[in-house]
Amino acid sequence: MTTGAKAIVLLSGGLDSATVLAIASRxxxxxxxxxxxxxxxxxxxxxxxxxAQIAGASQQIIQLDEGVMTGSxxxxxxxxxxxxxxxxGIPVTYVPARNTVFLAHALAxxxxxxxxxxxxxxxxxxYSGYPDCRPDYIAAFEHMARLATxxxxxxxxxxxxxxxxxxxxxxxxxxxxxxxxxxxxxVSCYQADSQGRACGLCDSCRLRRNGFAAASVPDPTVYRQPxx
Amino acid sequence: MTTGAKAIVLLSGGLDSATVLAIASRxxxxxxxxxxxxxxxxxxxxxxxxxAQIAGASQQIIQLDEGVMTGSxxxxxxxxxxxxxxxxGIPVTYVPARNTVFLAHALAxxxxxxxxxxxxxxxxxxYSGYPDCRPDYIAAFEHMARLATxxxxxxxxxxxxxxxxxxxxxxxxxxxxxxxxxxxxxVSCYQADSQGRACGLCDSCRLRRNGFAAASVPDPTVYRQPxx
Numbered sequence: 001m002t003t004g005a006k007a008i009v010l011l012s013g014g015l016d017s018a019t020v021l022a023i024a025s026r027x028x029x030x031x032x033x034x035x036x037x038x039x040x041x042x043x044x045x046x047x048x049x050x051x052a053q054i055a056g057a058s059q060q061i062i063q064l065d066e067g068v069m070t071g072s073x074x075x076x077x078x079x080x081x082x083x084x085x086x087x088x089g090i091p092v093t094y095v096p097a098r099n100t101v102f103l104a105h106a107l108a109x110x111x112x113x114x115x116x117x118x119x120x121x122x123x124x125x126x127y128s129g130y131p132d133c134r135p136d137y138i139a140a141f142e143h144m145a146r147l148a149t150x151x152x153x154x155x156x157x158x159x160x161x162x163x164x165x166x167x168x169x170x171x172x173x174x175x176x177x178x179x180x181x182x183x184x185x186x187v188s189c190y191q192a193d194s195q196g197r198a199c200g201l202c203d204s205c206r207l208r209r210n211g212f213a214a215a216s217v218p219d220p221t222v223y224r225q226p227x228x
Numbered sequence: 229m230t231t232g233a234k235a236i237v238l239l240s241g242g243l244d245s246a247t248v249l250a251i252a253s254r255x256x257x258x259x260x261x262x263x264x265x266x267x268x269x270x271x272x273x274x275x276x277x278x279x280a281q282i283a284g285a286s287q288q289i290i291q292l293d294e295g296v297m298t299g300s301x302x303x304x305x306x307x308x309x310x311x312x313x314x315x316x317g318i319p320v321t322y323v324p325a326r327n328t329v330f331l332a333h334a335l336a337x338x339x340x341x342x343x344x345x346x347x348x349x350x351x352x353x354x355y356s357g358y359p360d361c362r363p364d365y366i367a368a369f370e371h372m373a374r375l376a377t378x379x380x381x382x383x384x385x386x387x388x389x390x391x392x393x394x395x396x397x398x399x400x401x402x403x404x405x406x407x408x409x410x411x412x413x414x415v416s417c418y419q420a421d422s423q424g425r426a427c428g429l430c431d432s433c434r435l436r437r438n439g440f441a442a443a444s445v446p447d448p449t450v451y452r453q454p455x456x
Contacts, residue, residue, distance in 0.1 A: 062293045068333055071340045090378045097336035100376045104332035105296055108325035112299045137375040144368035148328045150318045153359045 006031060007117040007161075008110045009057065010102055013048030014188040015208055016121035016164055019172050021055050022179035023163050024119045030057035033109055035102060037095070038066040039074050040081070043196040047187040054182070062105055069095050074190060081190045083201035090129050091203060093190055099132035103141055103160070111149050116158050123164045123172065138162045169211025177217060184220035197224045234259060235345040235389075236338045237285065238330055241275030242416040243436055244349035244392055247400050249283050250407035251391050252347045258285035261337055263330060265323070266294040267302050268309070271424040275415040282410070290333055297323050302418060309418045311429035318357050319431060321418055327360035331369055331388070339377050344386050346373075351392045351400065366390045397439025405445060412448035425452045 007028035011017045012035075024030050032055075034048040045061060052059035066075075072095040073079040079092055099122065106118045122133040131137065142160040146152040164172050176183065188208045189198035198205050200223045209227070212219040235256035239245045240263075252258050260283075262276040273289060280287035294303075300323040301307040307320055327350065334346045350361040359365065370388040374380040392400050404411065416436045417426035426433050428451045437455070440447040 060295060062296060063291075065290045065292070065333075067288060068290060068336045069340075090381065094378055096339035096378070097332060097373075097376060100335055100373070101329075101332045104325060104328045105293075107328055108296050111324035112297075131378060131381045132376045134375065137372065140368070140372035140375050144365065144372045145325075145328070147362065147365040147368050148325060148360045150322055150324070150359060153318065 004029060005117065006113055006115040007119055008033060008106045008113070008115050009119040010106055010121065011048045011052060011059070012121070013044035013046070013051060013186060014121075014204075015176070015183060015186045015211070016123055016172060017048075018051050018181050018183070018186045019176035019179070020119050020121040020163060021051060021057060022176055022181045024161070025055050025057065026179075028117060030055065031109070031113060031115070032057045032059040033106060034059065034061045035064055035105070036061055037064040037069050037075065037098070040077065041074070041187065041190055041192040043192045043194055044187040047185055047196055050185050054185070060109070064101065069098055069101065071096060081202050083199070085206060086129070086203050090131065093203065094130050097132070099137075100141070103145075107145050107149065107158070110158065111151055116151065116156050117161060118159070119161045119163070121164050122162050123167060123169075125166065125168050135162070135165055138165065168214070169207055170214035173211050173215040173217055177215075184222075193224060197222050199224060200227050232257060233345065234341055234343040235347055236261060236334045236341070236343050237347040238334055238349065239276045239280060239287070240349070241272035241279060241414060242349075242432075243404070243411055243414045243439070244351055244400060245276075246279050246409050246411070246414045247404035247407070248347050248349040248391060249279060249285060250404055250409045252389070253283050253285065254407075256345060258283065259337070259341060259343070260285045260287040261334060262287065262289045263292055263333070264289055265292040265297050265303065265326070268305065269302070269415065269418055269420040271420045271422055272415040275413055275424055278413050282413070288337070292329065297326055297329065299324060309430050311427070313434060314357070314431050318359065321431065322358050325360070327365075328369070331373075335373050335377065335386070338386065339379055344379065344384050345389060346387070347389045347391070349392050350390050351395060351397075353394065353396050363390070363393055366393065396442070397435055398442035401439050401443040401445055405443075412450070421452060425450050427452060428455045
């Protein structure tokens with residue numbers, strides 16, 4: 001049973017955010033927000049809508065200007081998504097300031113809807129090396145957000161919840177399974193096709209597949225070709 | 229003469245941001261960004277384009293989703309802009325998380341363009357009581373931004389410049405006049421008409437008019453009706 005309080009949940013349609021939505025739904029009435037940022041894998045948005053509907057959450061798809069978060073393999077068709085496994089440093093799939101832009105919108109939506117709780121599925125263990133997935137970053141955003149808003153000035157305690165931040169991918173999957181998440185509906189692949197079928201080769205596919213194996217859960221992902 | 233380094237300048241088209249563009253242009257090659265957020269006073273965007281052109285800055289108008297920063301007198305035609313002077317507390321012209329959304333986009337643009345310098349015309353003296361105009365807020369955003377980005381991780385020192393933050397409106401105007409800003413081109417009014425003509429009654433018009441008087445500078449604003 002929820003308390004009736006409303007939470008804003010960033011829902012990409014992938015494995016992590018689907019799990020976060022399930023976690024948030026235990027305690028809150030959830031409003032999911034998803035972003036169309038001209039991402040290569042826009043079939044994740046269809047997955048997000050299905051996941052929100054099944055969870056009983058309202059959903060809003062926010063259109064971002066396509067001229068802003070450019071220069072990434074996820075937003076520029078001329079930059080190839082790496083298929084040979086994670087390398088050193090920050091990968092070319094990093095999208096400039098993505099979580100900051102997403103959380104800024106979530107903050108506006110939270111303020112309009114009178115919510116003090118924002119959920120995001122960042123994870124600092126089995127992740128792709130993105131700077132805006134680290135605990136220090138989330139804490140800094142929360143501090144800034146409390147100063148930024150009318151609610152903060154009036155004594156409200158806006159909270160950024162990142163319940164997955166210290167979990168392994170296997171722990172995330174085990175948690176989601178317990179909460180009834182249907183991972184067959186989620187799309188994690190950076191280059192999923194229009195039907196949401198995964199490549200099995202990009203970093204996101206590798207992390208996901210390894211997570212199912214480590215959690216001893218059958219992988220429900222639909223791949224475009226047979227996996228070795 | 230500029231150093232050739234690039235700065236991203238938030239340019240609304242109003243008096244403050246026009247002054248900031250002039251200040252930033254002394255040291256940087258400027259890229260101005262302006263936002264269409266379904267604001268009532270969208271003629272400010274035409275002003276912004278003229279100001280950028282005259283300053284020799286490139287400009288990008290970023291389209292925001294109209295379903296996000298709602299519930300303000302500036303974005304909701306059913307909420308009237310107050311015309312009787314500033315009241316207590318945060319006014320109805322406050323736009324939820326506006327500067328956070330703007331700065332988040334600026335951060336993405338800065339990262340894509342390889343810039344470490346973002347300029348914003350916030351002001352904590354003669355201002356409208358908005359929480360996201362205070363020095364603490366700007367410092368917190370800068371701290372967060374350094375953690376958020378690839379440039380920050382790699383040792384870059386992203387800086388949020390807020391050169392007006394401790395200046396009175398009269399000081400801002402005097403500074404701009406010295407730098408050659410043509411304030412006749414700027415639009416500050418919250419309910420400027422399609423030709424950029426000001427109401428003379430909203431908080432923004434009052435702050436602006438008082439600023440010209442205090443600076444002993446003739447007010448070049450074009451009003452819709454004669455001012456008393």
